[in-house]
Amino acid sequence: MKVYNVFILNGLSVFVKIATLLGLNKVFAIYLGTSGYALIGQIQNILNIAMVAPSQAISTSIVKYTSEYKNSNKEKIWSFWINAIYLSTIMGFITAVIIIIFKNIIIEQFFNSNDEVSIAIYFLGGSVILYAWNNIILSMLNGLSFIKNYIWINIISSLISAIYAFILTISFGMRGALIAVVSNQAILFFVTFFYSKKYLREYYVNNCNRIDISILKRIIIFSLMTVTSAILVPVSTLYVRNEIITSINIEYAGLWDAVNRISSVYLMLITTTLGVYFFPRFSSASNRSELLNEIKVCYLYLVPLVCISSVLMYTFRGLIVNILFTHEFVPIVDVIVYQLIGDFFKIIAWVLGYLLISKAFVKEYIVLEVLQWSVYCILSKYSLCYVENAQISYVFKAYIISQALYMFSLIVTICYLLNKNKV
Template identity: 35%
Template sequence: AVTFLSGFIVIKVVSVKIGPEGIAFVGQFQNTTTILTMLSTAAIAGGVVKYLAQFRENENEANKIIGTAFVLAFACAMALSIGIMAFSYQFSSATFKSTDYWLVYFLFGLCLTAVSLNTIFLAVLNGLKEIKKFTIVNICSSLIALCCTLLGAFFFGLIGVLLASTITAVVIFFINISVFFKLGIKWRPTIKRFDRNTARMFSAFSLMAAVSGFVIPAVQIFVRNKIIHDFSVTDAGYWQAVTKISDYYLGFITTVLAVYYMPKLSELQGKAELRKEIIQGYKIILPTVGAIAFLIWLFRGLIIQLLFTEAFVSMKPLFLFQLVGDFFKIGSWLLGYLMIAKAMTKTFLITEVGFSIGFVRPNLTGSAGNSFWKVPNNRSQMIRHMPMFLSR
């Protein structure tokens, strides 16, 4: 709830201070840093959750998993951070079509190790089922992000909003260290703690997470650039704004799935148990998402007034396609988590790439075209997943 509310407050302030054009540029930066963060963790967070959930009662195995995860993340982050700082001007030019924001990327690169290790910290807490501490860290992260974004937007405009996530990550890094110290978990990345067999175990998850973590943000960057090229930055801002609404309310659902659902699927071994758990998930999650989506569509005019400004009124027609697409997206994600939990690498890669190809289609009528294609594309992905589920 705290993350949910703080996210909407951030949307309102940012939309008032920087408008649709600024919202579009923030989306570009967030997608780019999502890809870079994924690469900096060697894309092993999902593997950490799975194997810790599976071996948390075995102290020796758990220590190997934790130690190897931190060593891999630290090494990848250090190497990548040097590259980002060295090419900060190029990153700024590619993202914003201007080198004016090179400092944003330089500071992100400088703090990338903290960003990377934060991801592993949370994966460890999730895998060990330290749900209370996991929740506390997430709440702290949301509140700190809220404060940093508000201050950044009011005093520095767009550049302040862009820097907020980096500053938040540094603060959360020290909070995570404190939590691990209290739990007595050794996290320092030393070469002695690296285990080759454990690293190989992570490889299947790395491939799945790397494809998902790269393809989805890359597709969004492509779509946003296409809207900017064919129409305007403002239209891209409308598409980003309605997408952001989906991100926040679906974020609540996916947090539940990641914290409870995936570790649970990782633990279950029998086919009957898996089917029962997935069917139960559909019975609870889909009606919930459907009800929330309907309410958002019904009150879309009020939502635009509350969360945005009059400059965003033109995004109103986008809600229907976006929200119907969200419903089918969650339906496909429920089975997607099964693929991750059971390391079904080939099936996951085929469906993920298929989804991304389907999403990148010619614009029909500006940003509305991309929201429209979300409906049949997410629906077809859900249908593609069903035979796999029925065959298990």
């Protein structure tokens, strides 16, 4: 499928996703307020951390190696899938047990002993394995380049998730919203499974269901990159949010989360296209010239799209805030520009980051990820705690600096690897 066809079809998926998120944003803003937004952000970060081992780490490796093997033989693909599922299930069970055992500590440390969170933590523990299986099936489709099927499942999932979250939030308030956030992907597993099984069945090989230690080692080594990002991002977000709450107040933490939510929504077309189309193509590129050509095409499409999106977001920021939120969120109009600048650097860097992942440059990727998020946390901490009259804008400026540094570090690293003929 051509890249512009992917953009069009993926654009439809993103439109549905954005429409449902906009509706939920409004519901959350009305029923939960700014402090409620902070709690939603916290539970999402906890969820992301919980899914690192059973889902995020393994899913990326499935996309990479399925892309590589899809033109060789079905036995390799099926054997890899089976071992990935075994590993995911074991890690999911361990994660669920840890969540349930340490439930009270999680609530005390991250939610100030808020009783409404307790039942959501139980739902989180019970949803881990199904959540992981859902992502694994989607990764299989992505790696095989069944893009239409992958995107249609995402469209259906967006609609079901929105209806589910809307009903729970309206019916049970904060408690319902928290439950919806942690359990919706588990429910979607059944939708994904029944929709995709007819497409994946042809890759079934009867005698390849055994555990293969060599495959497990490849998954684990490759997964170190995804694990690094999957841990650093939510942990850094939790850290910065707690610093905002401590240095200013929880309402400003809610404003900060609202800006991050806007950012994730308007960048969705770009980030999903990177994951759905370009990452599998980076992984399957068999030589240097083919890979560099894919990167060139990627930037030709993404850079203009980022610039246009940023200009539109800045121009209509007041209208967007009024539509998506309530009057409590009006202060974010003044700081959105900082987020937009940081997002530009982020997207430029992400393309190069995907290149490192696709070619399994484990050490280089991990070092740069640690650098990026360490700089962000240190600058945020300094600006909030040691600068007089701490303001929320300082955190966004720290974001710009960290993303710019990350981008330039990636450029230097890729140039070095090219000169050494390692790419």
